[in-house]
Amino acid sequence: xxxxxxxxxxxxxxxxxxxxxxxxxxxxxxxxxxxxxxxxxxxxxxxxxxxxxxxxxxxxxxxxxxxxxxxxxxxxxxxxxxxxxxxxxxxxxxxxxxxxxxxxxxxxxxxxxxxxxxxxxxxxxxxxxxxxxxxxxxxxxxxxxxxxxxxxxxxxxxxxxxxxxxxxxxxxxxxxxxxxxxxxxxxxxxxxxxxxxxxxxxxxxxxxxxxxxxxxxxxxxxxxxxxxxxxxxxxxxxxxxxxxxxxxxxxxxxxxxxxxxxxxxxxxxxxxxxxxxxxxxxxxxxxxxxxxxxxxxxxxxxxxxxxxxxxxxxxxxxxxxxxxxxxxxxxxxxxxxxxxxxxxxxxxxxxxxxxxxxxxxxxxxxxxxxxxxxxxxxxxxxxxxxxxxxx
Amino acid sequence: xxxxxxxxxxxxxxxxxxxxxxxxxxxxxxxxxxxxxxxxxxxxxxxxxxxxxxxxxxxxxxxxxxxxxxxxxxxxxxxxxxxxxxxxxxxxxxxxxxxxxxxxxxxxxxxxxxxxxxxxxxxxxxxxxxxxxxxxxxxxxxxxxxxxxxxxxxxxxxxxx
Numbered sequence: 331x332x333x334x335x336x337x338x339x340x341x342x343x344x345x346x347x348x349x350x351x352x353x354x355x356x357x358x359x360x361x362x363x364x365x366x367x368x369x370x371x372x373x374x375x376x377x378x379x380x381x382x383x384x385x386x387x388x389x390x391x392x393x394x395x396x397x398x399x400x401x402x403x404x405x406x407x408x409x410x411x412x413x414x415x416x417x418x419x420x421x422x423x424x425x426x427x428x429x430x431x432x433x434x435x436x437x438x439x440x441x442x443x444x445x446x447x448x449x450x451x452x453x454x455x456x457x458x459x460x461x462x463x464x465x466x467x468x469x470x471x472x473x474x475x476x477x478x479x480x481x482x483x484x485x486x487x488x489x490x491x492x493x494x495x496x497x498x499x500x501x502x503x504x505x506x507x508x509x510x511x512x513x514x515x516x517x518x519x520x521x522x523x524x525x526x527x528x529x530x531x532x533x534x535x536x537x538x539x540x541x542x543x544x545x546x547x548x549x550x551x552x553x554x555x556x557x558x559x560x561x562x563x564x565x566x567x568x569x570x571x572x573x574x575x576x577x578x579x580x581x582x583x584x585x586x587x588x589x590x591x592x593x594x595x596x597x598x599x600x601x602x603x604x605x606x607x608x609x610x611x612x613x614x615x616x617x618x619x620x621x622x623x624x625x626x627x628x629x630x631x632x633x634x635x636x637x638x639x640x641x642x643x644x645x646x647x648x649x650x651x652x653x654x655x656x657x658x659x660x661x662x663x664x665x666x667x668x669x670x671x672x673x674x675x676x677x678x679x680x681x682x683x684x685x686x687x688x689x690x691x692x693x694x695x696x697x698x699x700x701x702x703x704x705x706x707x708x709x710x711x712x713x714x715x716x717x718x719x720x721x
Numbered sequence: 722x723x724x725x726x727x728x729x730x731x732x733x734x735x736x737x738x739x740x741x742x743x744x745x746x747x748x749x750x751x752x753x754x755x756x757x758x759x760x761x762x763x764x765x766x767x768x769x770x771x772x773x774x775x776x777x778x779x780x781x782x783x784x785x786x787x788x789x790x791x792x793x794x795x796x797x798x799x800x801x802x803x804x805x806x807x808x809x810x811x812x813x814x815x816x817x818x819x820x821x822x823x824x825x826x827x828x829x830x831x832x833x834x835x836x837x838x839x840x841x842x843x844x845x846x847x848x849x850x851x852x853x854x855x856x857x858x859x860x861x862x863x864x865x866x867x868x869x870x871x872x873x874x875x876x877x878x879x880x881x882x
Contacts, residue, residue: 335858344880345858353851383866385858422845424770424803435767436842439852443872443881446824449881460873466855476850 331395333387334469334698334717341376342699345430347387347566350466350474351536355402360414364495365555366689367705367715369525371462373594374459375542375702378616379642381443381459390456391499392468393491396482403425405479411491412482413675415667416499418454418463420479432506432664435566438463447643452664458721469695483671487678493678495716496526496685499523501674504530507589509636509670510663515539520576520585520628522621523639524552524564526592526688526714531638533683535587544579548597551711559687567600573628584630593639596620602647609646616643626652628659637662642690648672668683689716739838761817763810764795765834765882767841770804774798776844784839784849787811792833807844825872826879835878 337343350359368391373379393413396406406412419426421588426434433501434453438444441451443461458469458679466473475482485494508531513519519535521528532543544563545556553564563579565572576585594617597603606618625635635658653660677683690713693701701715739778769776776796780786785794788814797806818828826834839849860866872879 331856333856333858337858337859343858347856350856351854353850356848358845380865381869383857383869384861384863387856387858419843420846420850422770423841424768427770436846436850439850440873440876442824442826442876445880451880460869460876462874464852464855466857470856474855537791563748644774694831 332470332695332719333467333471334389334695334701335384336374336382336386336388337384339625340375342388342702344696344698345385347466347470348599349472352398352400353474354476355400356477356479358396358403358406358475358482359398360392360473360475361397362392362468362470362473362559362719363387363411363491364392364689365470365717365719366391366495366526367701367717368499369527370458371640371702372706373640375706376465376595377593377630379459379461381461383460386457387470388457388471389467390458391495393474393498394454394473396456399478401717403478406427406482408708411485413485413494413497413671414468414472415481415483415502415665415696416458417481417665417667418456418465419480419668422479423618423667426668429539429666429669431666431668440464455664469698469719471695477618480668483675485651486675488502488674489678490686492686492689492716493684494675496530496688497671497674497678498657499665499667500688501527501530501534501685502640502670503527503665504532504591505534505670505674506663507531507591507636507669508534508587510661510666511589511634511636512659513538513540513587517586518539518544518580519589520544520546520625521586521589521708522625522678523551523591524556525591526685527638528589529549529556529560529562529688530683530685531589531591532556533560535589536561537677537682542579542586543645544576546586546631546689548599549708549711552713555628555687555713558623559684566701572624580630584628585633586599586630587634587636588629589636589638590621590625591638592621593708594618594641596622596639598624605647608660615646617641617645619645619648623647623649626658629656629658630695631656632658634659634661640664677690688714691715694721695719763814763817764808765806765810765830765837766806767837768803768805769807769844770798771842771844773805776807778807782840782843784836784843788836789834807834807837809842818882822880823881826875826877831875831878834880838877
């Protein structure tokens with residue numbers, strides 16, 4: 331079958347690869363309908379998460395149709411239209427039962443790699459390196475889904491493929507950020523990053539009762555999406571002193587909750603960007619925490635900062651003094667989507683969550699290299715390149 | 722078919738992985754010698770979301786049972802309702818390997834570590850999760866790729882303890 335693969339740093343391929351087969355009783359095989367690029371893929375593409383091998387199939391945000399089920403699968407049948415959460419989680423360990431699904435004890439077959447990096451291992455993720463399990467990704471005609479009863483969710487009839495697709499990763503990641511950050515009715519919430527995850531974090535915060543939600547980015551089209559489809563206020567950090575603006579918008583306090591949805595390749599207009607880039611290129615830090623620093627600085631005393639963007643290793647010049655002296659709560663997580671996707675799909679069916687606007691460029695698998703180039707370089711206002719393996 | 726997005730800096734970017742691991746190793750080294758003077762009790766443990774009474778040490782899951790008389794096994798309640806601590810140790814009590822050898826699954830307890838993880842899966846899920854064979858394209862022979870492949874093969878048995 332055809333698949334979009336990682337061939338090397340900044341090199342994407344389209345190759346013929348073997349079709350997946352059922353290996354465990356809890357597996358299903360999915361014919362992929364749509365599969366999205368994600369900002370976190372760019373960290374793989376750029377070599378910032380150096381656990382990819384040439385030939386690895388990319389993609390972790392997807393939906394499609396069930397074509398085969400394992401003997402122990404009870405919730406799904408051949409022909410079902412489902413969306414699949416990007417994390418592989420067993421549903422049976424203590425972490426899954428606590429709703430902390432991305433921390434699953436059993437979902438990563440290669441736990442030694444992430445134990446070396448982080449202490450305990452976490453769950454696995456499709457198409458996201460051998461550190462995260464070595465699972466084949468979804469930019470292919472078919473994909474194997476382990477723990478299918480836990481990770482696949484039936485799509486309501488009234489929800490389109492294009493909308494349901496983002497219930498796989500962007501929306502539940504946003505929900506994870508807003509919920510785990512403890513957004514309360516009346517809060518002012520600031521979100522750094524107006525990509526798919528940032529927009530969904532903003533929408534989640536709004537639906538959780540936030541009184542004011544402000545999204546920060548520099549791309550006009552993305553900020554326009556946040557205003558139009560999410561209903562958030564926006565700030566362009568290249569045109570505005572964001573900290574000052576947030577202070578003014580909150581009566582001098584700063585936001586109650588600051589959600590960082592940017593990740594390890596953050597950009598900023600100030601000199602710290604050059605500093606962070608230099609240190610990252612010299613490998614003196616693995617990740618650029620620019621937006622995290624901004625969020626910590628802007629947050630009100632006693633507020634919460636949530637790191638929702640993907641980070642892999644170590645950062646430099648981290649404002650721990652502000653965290654301690656301002657009595658901040660600092661949290662982070664990969665997505666615990668299993669607990670949020672049913673609610674998200676229900677809200678999608680009521681048009682309370684719309685996502686299809688994120689899929690700005692839909693193309694075939696043959697266009698994999700072009701899609702990643704457009705997504706990386708933000709060509710033609712690309713917010714997400716989405717592949718349709720069926721053509 | 723292969724498309725190049727931006728090739729510049731690829732070598733430096735790949736080197737970043739090695740640096741990340743070196744930094745992690747340095748951070749551990751800063752906390753003391755590889756074993757820190759710690760010799761350990763020999764017990765390796767996993768926490769299983771089952772009551773202790775539900776784990777019959779006379780009928781262990783296959784991954785542990787296969788180790789036979791080489792290991793002794795104990796079960797204790799886990800704190801805070803987290804289930805049971807399933808622990809096992811080798812009867813001949815080898816010295817724990819160095820931290821780097823444990824992390825890459827090259828220590829004397831590597832097989833036991835892997836068996837405990839698989840036993841936990843059997844108890845909690847009913848089967849051991851398999852990932853291979855996973856579909857993939859052409860594997861290009863590179864030093865980093867070979868290193869990663871070797872680490873991936875060892876990763877099911879590697880760990881902090």
